[in-house]
Amino acid sequence: MRDDLSLRSGSAQRAAVIVVGAGAAGLFGAIACAEASPGQSIHIFEAGREPLAKVRISGGGRCNVTHACFEPSLLVGHYPRGSNALRGPFSRFQPRDTVAWFEQRGVRLKTEADGRMFPVTDDSGTIVDCLLGEARRLGIAIHTGCAIAQLRPDAEGFWLTTRAGAEWRCDRLLLATGSSPGGYRLALKLGHDLVPPVPSLFTFNIPDPALRDLAGVSVETVQLSLALADSPTLTQSGPLLITHWGMSGPAVLKLSAYGAMGLHRQRYRAKLTVNWLPALKQDQVRQTLIALKQGQGKRQVAAFSPFPALSRRLWQYLAQHRAELGTSLNWADLSKAQVQRLVNELTRGDYAIAGKGVFKDEFVTCGGIPLPEVNFKTLESRRCPGLYLAGEILNIDGVTGGFNFQNAWTTGWLAGQAMAAALASAD
Known part of the structure; x- marks a missing residue:
């Protein structure tokens, strides 16, 4: 990982994909894109000092990865907001796929009596290490302590400027900033509306x-x-x-x-x-x-x-x-x-x-980007072509039990797949 100090000098740098936010949705989206379209230049910008901070502290440090509800029609019933929008996405990537994805990378999950699923290690570090390891293997660059100050679209993609003054260009942009006010401001600048966020859970x-x-x-x-x-x-x-x-x-x-x-x-x-x-x-x-x-x-x-x-x-x-x-x-x-x-x-x-x-184990908000403004087949914005949104920045929230992480895995994976397909069609 690199911090913003390494980006302060020189002309604008280019990337095929930039992801803003190194949480569960952002990391998973970047990984999905890199797997579907190997060799692309993918960079993640995270305002905090470490990626996956929420993953690390979730579930009392154990990380409630998902829930053992493998029927999409039942799964959507655990989302006070977003249930209708998630029906299609869950038919393409649901908890069974999450379990398989981690197990294929050597991380086994276990199911507790109430359906919550955790790594068998009972250590959230297992999930963090797996995701960061995949990012390194795929050549994804993660820049921590690197907030985005300015953002504007043009005919070929997006211009981004960090708070330290570094300029970047990219073809596709994924906003996965959770309930961060900074992330909402970026989405508003790109033409989106906002359902004011309030606490849930x-x-x-x-x-x-x-x-x-x-x-x-x-x-x-x-x-x-x-x-x-x-x-x-x-x-x-x-x-x-x-x-x-x-x-x-x-x-x-x-x-x-x-x-x-x-x-x-x-x-x-x-x-x-x-x-x-x-x-x-x-x-x-x-x-x-x-x-x-x-x-x-x-x-x-x-x-x-x-x-x-x-x-x-x-x-x-x-x-x-x-x-x-x-x-x-x-x-x-x-x-x-x-x-x-x-x-x-x-x-x-x-x-x-x-x-x-x-609720000390999980801080969740409802509110965010209105769901009609997003195409849930691809997670691409209907307001700004080339922009994708995933995770809690959307007006989606689940009840406790692993459902909010599942939203992050599903929307991140679909956005990553869609960005890879868009890059391939543009070549």
Whole structure:
């Protein structure tokens, strides 16, 4: 890799392809282009000090490469934005192809119980080394610490100027800058519009000290409902984790992704409804409580959890703090109104969201380049011929579980293939 200091002098340098952004989509796109069209001059410009920085830290340092969902029609269902646009691309390059690509280069992946796929080494460095090794083998030049300051198209391609003043020309250009404001500015200069980016995949701040005292308690399956002013009620099911600031876990993260735009408009203030026992109907929950009232009358309500899915600590919180049943109430003394209050808290308790937290393993945004402005057969811009876009710069985002990386691999690979084909047809 070279930094921008080596490019400060001399006249404009030429390249067949320039990729702006050395993340997953950019590296994969450059590699796909080089493999399909050997011998082309391909250069990657990265504003940061190292390539693949997000890959290296993802998945807690393990890198959740993709997800074991190998049916494109099901795969697209994991993308709150971009599902329709990705149907065609996933028929050409999907998780099965990602697995095969890495295995052909000596990197085996494993599938965990929830479908997430990681390298068998449990080390994201394995993925980083594989991609950088392929780039070196194919003669792709990577320039780090090298931001693009100016960019303009002409009849033959593109002129680029780095912040250090180096000038470059290229025939084809791939923007794969993720959610970088600098990348959006470049796309806007080339005629694109922008859906303003906002965070996706975040946790919910719940201002309830008694709930926060349960930090670390988890429930295997809950059902969540989110009420937003300008959209139908959103629902998600899955594991939930109570934290020292509120609620997290896969169910919360998925719901945050689908509600990202609406929650942003409401400044992350909304009502969250939690069904702690989604496997049971309300009447089944009620009958369980009535049976305890009749058969365990002398025992205290808070003494144990009658539902295996709920830990004793969580049960006590729901009974004492949420249903306000007190600390020493016996089952026999439970009134009909108190039974109903407890049923409501167990199956449809309302919690006030008062802000968002950060999901430490993955920072994802929704928003970006509007999808109608891109040809998803090639990932070429419909606004600027010769320009291609891949990865998170597009208004595409997936839920947690490897889906955002799969978007990067798929769109990067298709863009690389298309650029190689365009170069060949121009010769």
